[in-house]
Amino acid sequence: MGKLGGEMKALAKKAGGSFKTVDDRIHIVQRFGRYLRSLNIQIQRVEQIKVRHIECYIQARLAQQIGKRTLQNEMSALRAVLQHAGRKQVAQHDRLTNKALGLAGASRNGTNRAITSEHYQQVLAAVRDKDVGLSATLELARLMGLRSQEAVQCCQSLKMWKQALERGETRLTVVFGTKGHRPRETVILDAGAVKKALDNALSVAEQRDGRLIEQPNLQKAMNYWRGALAEAGLTGNYTPHSLRYAWAQDAMHHYLAQGFSDKEALALTSMDLGHGDGRGRYVVQVYGRHEEE
Template identity: 40%
Template sequence: MSTNKPTGAPSKPNKPRSIEAKFMAASLHKGAGTLTKQKMRTTFRAFASHAKERRYGPVDPSTITEKQLGNYVALRIEAGITARTIQNEMSHLRRALRGAGRAELADAVTNAKLGVPKGTRIGKGRVVDERLLAQVLVNAQTDTRAWIQLERYLGLRREEMIESHKSLKQWEKALARGQSFITVRHGAKNGRVRDTFIPPQFRERALAAIRAALEVTTKRQYLVNSPNDKAAKQQVHGRFAALGLEGEDSGHSLRRAFCRDNYEYYLGEGHSAKEALAMCSRDLGHGEGRGRWIWNNYLRATYEQQA
């Protein structure tokens, strides 16, 4: 039987892509991790809303103008969006320009030229309050306690902790054999696998945290029992906040405490501050070239507070 369409039958028109989709497609001319894609999509959605409000028409990375980019920046400033967020958004938009073959424009529309405010890269976050943490661990449910301990004693990001059920047995074997590193693979930012150093004096507590998490997974498939990743993050955030791990003592303060411990270990081993920060950056999954950033965003506020 012939499957050809009858002569003269109207062909189904292709649905035009949205502004957001056009920018997203152009921005993916090179690889991007899941988190980066999510952030870019948020940027392009915001820009698409702006373009429709201003009636730019079917704007895309091949037609967008410097004036339109400047108008977008002005709107974001007026809306009270933080400088760092606007800087990130412009980075995403420039990436789409380059993907559309407009590298010259991408290089020309600098933050200064577009009026993007300068933001500081110095964070105000400090390590978790140890007295609060001790009380939280007493009050936490068994599975929540395991989540907290993994983030605090292994320095895991939230996504890495949620996905850690895939690695717990390997980590247990490694530390039980006396190895100094665990390999963080699942949930790692931008898919960057790393080896995280666990100092000898902290190995037993890290091993205890892993075994507590393994005990949770003997009763269910996942460490965080939720239907999807978004629900898992919401569940963890809600449990932590209910226990008091919020604000200055949010979940990220647990990672800062891990960083502080490793930093002081490296200094005690005779490394310079620069070397110690580079190694902490590696342990946290930021690479060895971001030591100054690690100091400003993970440690500075804590040590200044103690001074």
């Protein structure tokens, strides 16, 4: 990895955030380090990184036709690392703004699609043949709108969720794997289906020492989750997040059917997803895209 790579990885971790945010940031700085090495740029410390190095990196990524939103995220990661290294002057340099780099004006519209019922059933059948624990996790992710890390860690909440259902509660609390480690509450859209999925998941977990996915650590469990679902058909415009997209659309329809206005339904769905009540427009842009678009 080298001195630069090791230092940047340590700073990427120090910058904080959710597991996924930190993991993505590490991959970004490693990619940046490989780019510098490919040009034989001899840099050993973060303090030696210059504005022109980052400018050239972004231009090279644009030439590879990498999307502007992706590159905005990459710049955010690089800025975070530079800030934590005490390189505020470089991180906030006029030449490294999104506008100066040609990254301004990128759309926040979601690139994925909400999974259709037909495609979901195909994926579920393929996964069930491979691993019943994985299929149980997949079902809960679709029925509760779980993020990937929430789904992978959901085995820790199965008993709590079942007890909540038995008490007749209409919402379930998601604790493990949430973004920023902030617990969130999500509405139960189909109590019967959720109960059936929980009973199945608990049965599998009892046979696996409390686990649904049999992997030695969270990182390997996440890799297994993504890889196995990709093999089962969640590729291209369909990803594990497509399950959450579909759930979000179901939630919006649920609230509208209860008589809430469009604005209220969006705010409630946004809170269920863990985004807060002020991100209704974001929910429409990112989660509201339909298969026919």
